[in-house]
Amino acid sequence: MLKDIFGYQFNTPYQKRVAYFSMEFAIDQSLKIYSGGLGFLAGSHLRSAYELKQNLIGIGLLWKYGYYDQQRDTNGQMLAAKVEKQYSFLVDTGIVFTVPVHNYPVNVKAYLLRPETFGTAPLFLLSTDVDDNDDMSRSITRQLYASNEATRIAQSIILGTGGAILLDTLGLTPDVYHMNEGHSVSLNFYLYDKFKSLPEVQKRVVFTTHTPEMAGNEEHSYVILQDMQFFYNLQDHEVKKLLNMDGWGFNYTLAALKFARKANGVSKLHGKVAHDMWAGNKGVCEITAITNAQNKRYWKDDILEQAFVQNEDSAITSRKKELKRELFKIVADQCGKLFRQDVLTLVWARRFAGYKRADLLMYDWERFVWLINNTEYPIQVIWAGKPYPEDFGAIGIFNSIITRTKPFANCAVLTGYELGLSATLKKGSDVWLNNPKMYREASGTSGMTAAMNGSINFSIPDGWIPEFARNGENIFLIEPAEVSLPDGDKDRIENQHLMDVLENTILPMYYKDQFGWLEIMKTAAKEVVPQFESARMADEYYNILYNA
The missing domain is CATH 3.40.50.2000 (Glycogen Phosphorylase B;)
Known part of the structure; x- marks a missing residue:
């Protein structure tokens, strides 16, 4: 299966198996599953991973409408249009599995972007636009960054928990789970359920933060997250105890910094800003800096x-x-x-x-x-x-x-x-x-x-x-x-x-x-x-x- 997915031998410095989770990837103009800089960064990362022959695969979501199509109304003002996208170059893997969301089994289908298509590391894209799903479940992967809070949370569950389940379904065991931003933080609760130990999760997880101000880091109430099954098989009080977190809201970035063994900001300046932002919280991992770049x-x-x-x-x-x-x-x-x-x-x-x-x-x-x-x-x-x-x-x-x-x-x-x-x-x-x-x-x-x-x-x-x-x-x-x-x-x-x-x-x-x-x-x-x-x-x- 690995040979079929990659189609190339890994270079010696890059043998460690890495799964790279990101909410968006800007790979090619024809594949509209990104909004801006986070996607541009992730796309260039996958291109260079391919050129360097690294043992890295991407995990993302297949957005039916993309982000949106930017058009104009009759007065020339901006109009955000939702248009269904079709991608004949994606491989339907035939893999369908279920992810629990709000006490309901949501069917998830996995598609593969092969390395040779655009010159990237392999990229798996998950979709809930599956015939057996009801309309609410199908809507989860319709539009990137949906405005509805419950849908946004469900998107993170499909990316994080769903991505981890996919890897197990494929029989792939990453040495490293890399969260590119905090959207995929739910994967850690799946890993905790699997390994039953926070240190066992931490030794497998790394995290990249892109947000230099507190208000920009996603946060939701423990109540809605527990109702949505964001914490997989844990209750909210168990999460608070596990991560030494309290209060009404669960902060994605703070949790990611506690689950990861190491994290990075995306410039030297941001690495320092991120360290200063989160240094007062117990259990936060080391934050270094790896400056973003483009291919x-x-x-x-x-x-x-x-x-x-x-x-x-x-x-x-x-x-x-x-x-x-x-x-x-x-x-x-x-x-x-x-x-x-x-x-x-x-x-x-x-x-x-x-x-x-x-x-x-x-x-x-x-x-x-x-x-x-x-x-x-x-x-x-x-x-x-x-x-x-x-x-x-x-x-x-x-x-x-x-x-x-x-x-x-x-x-x-x-x-x-x-x-x-x-x-x-x-x-x-x-x-x-x-x-x-x-x-x-x-x-x-x-x-x-x-x-x-x-x-x-x-x-x-x-x-x-x-x-x-x-x-x-x-x-x-x-x-x-x-x-x-x-x-x-x-x-x-x-x-x-x-x-x-x-x-x-x-x-x-x-x-x-x-x-x-x-x-x-x-x-x-x-x-x-x-x-x-x-x-x-x-x-x-x-x-x-x-x-x-």
């Missing part, structure tokens, strides 16, 4: 890469113009605006959330309008990203940007931010803007793949950026405001710093110092690899977490 083989443009390798400035410039033209076809198609390849193009694109401040560039509206209308140093600006479909604040910001920029021929907001559009934006942009609230971005990875494709990062020094940045040499930095200031003051000050750098450094260099611009671009492309290429990350997971 260059998947993301790079081959022609541009060759020009970088040969250090041919004219070839680099020519290819960037070609890539800009490809991006501008999408702008014209979606927005009816014709962008120019000789104009600096700045892009803000990523998972759309309030703290990422997509509209910070527009904070001082008069200054923004002056920037957009500047004929000496013209600029084109593109925004893209998917808000969570129930995050009406983020959707409001998205639609506000559409409305406010509609009169400007050099501003565009694109819908459908998935792998394909993300790659086109990175290849076709000159500047990649990243301006979240400080210490709110655990890692962020979009700027890594932007740098691989000749788009210069323009960023707040949060997440992975401090490990990479040399201001004016491989990046343009935005100086953060004093951390103690109110949020409104931070936004105002950081908008000023952003605009000062954009107006006084970035735009003049682009138009008057092409040599200097190309030097920054080439330096960034060279220095982002191998440190922020996912082969380094996949190797570190074995060396730091799995083999430790």
